[in-house]
Amino acid sequence: MGVNPPLSIPAYSTMVRKPATIQDVARAAGVSTATVSRALSNPDLVAGKTREVVFKAVQRTGYRVNQAARNLRMQRAGAVLVLVPDLGIPFYSKILSGISDGFSATDYAVLIADTKGRPLQDTELAGYFTDGRIDGVISLDGRLSRESLENCERQGVGERIVFLCEWVEGTSFPAIRSDNAHGARLAIRHLHDLGHRRIAHATGPEGNVLTIARRDAMLEERARLDLPARDEWIIRGDFSVESGHQAARRIVEMAERPTAVFCSADTVAFGLISGLLEAGLSVPGDISVVGFDDIDMSQYYIPALTTIYQDRHQLGRRAAARLMERLGPSAASTDGEAGDLIDVELVVRNSAALLKTGD
């Protein structure tokens, strides 16, 4: 006696304890598992005294509800999936942060999948639902196949899909999005106010809904203001910096050069400005440029970028809220539609200037 226990037996405190189950708590509290469950999830149903005893036992055992078991029993997955067209694009980061925020107070986990590397199979999305892997989807990807969506509706989970930023034309899923058309109009009007008449547009990828919304509104506004139009002033691209860089080359070679360019994204504007400078043109001296998005970098670019601000964090939060609302017990179907369009603002900085009168 008086000797320490043999060293080969680890001290109790360092032993790997298996996590306590509801059984352990029940035993410790001297009640049934049903009572423990109720005390935790529906405290009103158990007597005050018992409740105390159970809580103490929970403390003592360090019990935490096993989510896998809980979800199985409750026939839910406890997770939502966010589909991102390309995680490598900085535009999405703040949106994700907003979504993440939107779910932080709930017990939903946020799963993220990049659809760039490997686009979804037609049955895959519906599969995640029947899998028991997810309860809902927020899609930032507007190119989901119709097949995918139909499969989901066939499974009866159409109500659990929400689009964000992009959407699929001709479907009726909720789509939280910025007022793209208004943004485009603001940009064109601003350039018009600065005296510009020959205005070009560097578009996003062909077929993309944002490309269409912004281009169409741009064309309309330009027509409304009686500005000249030339086909070559609509320059196809995608939302990448690289495509802006290429657009610069095209512009430099044009016979009748525009004096201003409205870009479908800030990244495009960066590439464009960089390309124009390489060609010896100055911005905004020779050509004015307006972007779209107002990403973090824009205010520190040189020149600081005049652009259309999208509240990305807000977009993310709103989409999260919208999905929650539809996953909840009573899906008041048509309600809330009003809030799905988020306002944008013109942010005036230094990349667009008064047209030189000598022109």
Add this chain to the structure above:
Amino acid sequence: MGVNPPLSIPAYSTMVRKPATIQDVARAAGVSTATVSRALSNPDLVAGKTREVVFKAVQRTGYRVNQAARNLRMQRAGAVLVLVPDLGIPFYSKILSGISDGFSATDYAVLIADTKGRPLQDTELAGYFTDGRIDGVISLDGRLSRESLENCERQGVGERIVFLCEWVEGTSFPAIRSDNAHGARLAIRHLHDLGHRRIAHATGPEGNVLTIARRDAMLEERARLDLPARDEWIIRGDFSVESGHQAARRIVEMAERPTAVFCSADTVAFGLISGLLEAGLSVPGDISVVGFDDIDMSQYYIPALTTIYQDRHQLGRRAAARLMERLGPSAASTDGEAGDLIDVELVVRNSAALLKTGD
């Protein structure tokens, strides 16, 4: 007879069918659920004929294994958690894409949590494990509390944590990271080769391991090259564009101004350059600047940024692989350590130039 069924009863094809369970398949195939399970997960154990019958039944019923049930039975969560200090920072986007790739071939889901909004409680991380919510963690956040980590080890899940980019000093968790010291040396040598002697450094946030690694290596290399040192040339900041912008102000006011600045991140460099230009100094004419990271924007910034390239996608993939390896059945503990340090490269562009000889 001859009339259609009443319209109030939906046609079978449009009815919401509950997903098929393993029971349904067993019934359809005329075997037991055990056989179905084995046919799917361990085909060698069932006779070829039976296997066929089961596969057909699976086809017919559209069965998919319910992951929640499977995970519960197998005592795993089927998910890994990625802790991101701030999802709003574009630097992380490509890393996430790499991680996502790394897990795409597995049946692990990727959960993402932003630790900026609400830092983790000490018991929270360990809680996610005992919860049955996650099997492993990749932390991009080096400021996890020691308590958090100790709690995990107490639960016996210390083996399932991998750090990425950042790490916690004094612990022995695997940490996939760039060779930060080498990067800093490359930057300083490059500036030295260009003739610069008075070299400043805009650091990251105080206490951050990357800040320390890059600064210490910078100081060493500067000493090794016998370059002058002044305290005010080490300018504290964080990794934000804003902090670079502030650093510019400080530099402008210095009595003895450096001719070159090594920035702890590209974003800092952007802010710095923008600030210097506002103050009437040109880059690289008056001051040369080198960044760190080589994010997408850097090659299109004006001037295009000379910087240290980090292979972010690779970092992500590698971390994913490392975690998988540790979650697997036989955790060969010490192996693979060698591959945890990822090489960096100097990318020479236009923001750092030969020192003007008149200086």
Add this chain to the structure above:
DNA sequence: TGGGGTCTTGTAATCGATTGCAGAACACCT
């Protein structure tokens, strides 16, 4: 004392998979 109501609790089924164990079926050899 007995009947009816309200609170509180426990028993046991259930969610949908996996797997140890044991028995059935079959082959092969003497």
Add this chain to the structure above:
DNA sequence: AGGTGTTCTGCAATCGATTACAAGACCCCA
């Protein structure tokens, strides 16, 4: 025919929770 071995399959327990149902405890009032 009988013994031995291998291959295949099914029964039933199990993972850890939730919850319908029933029963016990207690109170109140006629």
